[in-house]
Amino acid sequence: xxxxxxxxxxxxxxxxxxxxxxxxxxxxxxxxxxxxxxxxxxxxxxxxxxxxxxxxxxxxxxxxxxxxxxxxxxxxxxxxxxxxxxxxxxxxxxxxxxxxxxxxxxxxxxxxxxxxxxxxxxxxxx
Numbered sequence: 391x392x393x394x395x396x397x398x399x400x401x402x403x404x405x406x407x408x409x410x411x412x413x414x415x416x417x418x419x420x421x422x423x424x425x426x427x428x429x430x431x432x433x434x435x436x437x438x439x440x441x442x443x444x445x446x447x448x449x450x451x452x453x454x455x456x457x458x459x460x461x462x463x464x465x466x467x468x469x470x471x472x473x474x475x476x477x478x479x480x481x482x483x484x485x486x487x488x489x490x491x492x493x494x495x496x497x498x499x500x501x502x503x504x505x506x507x508x509x510x511x512x513x514x515x516x
Contacts, residue, residue, distance in 0.1 A: 410449035417448045443492045450503065453496040460489030 421444050429437030446453055463486035470479035501508055 410451065414449065421445055421448055439488055439492070443495070446492070446496055447499055450500075453493050453500070456489050456496070457493045460486050460493060463489060 421441065424444060425437050425441035428440040442456065445451070446456060463482045466482050467479045467486070470476075470482060
């Protein structure tokens with residue numbers, strides 16, 4: 391968790407994002423087309439969540455960022471409920487669920503892509 395808080399982590403992440411977008415332009419075009427299609431069919435919220443999921447899946451970015459968004463959404467719920475903002479709190483809880491689901495699916499994708507990394511970590515524990 392300490393790694394996410396450091397400023398250097400965010401600088402490296404944004405460099406990785408910029409590099410991914412500039413080198414994989416075809417995937418970016420597909421990403422935008424699919425996101426706009428989802429947006430026209432299901433709405434803006436679904437489009438943004440779909441865009442976020444596909445961007446992290448296509449470009450193989452660090453999915454802990456979405457985990458942080460899930461934690462922020464989840465921790466905002468009690469405060470919103472305390473200030474009688476029930477509708478917003480319910481929406482934030484829904485977003486937290488979606489973000490957590492996205493993180494789990496991205497972890498499964500990462501495991502399928504880079505199985506050797508998980509095997510190496512398992513061997514280091516012994």
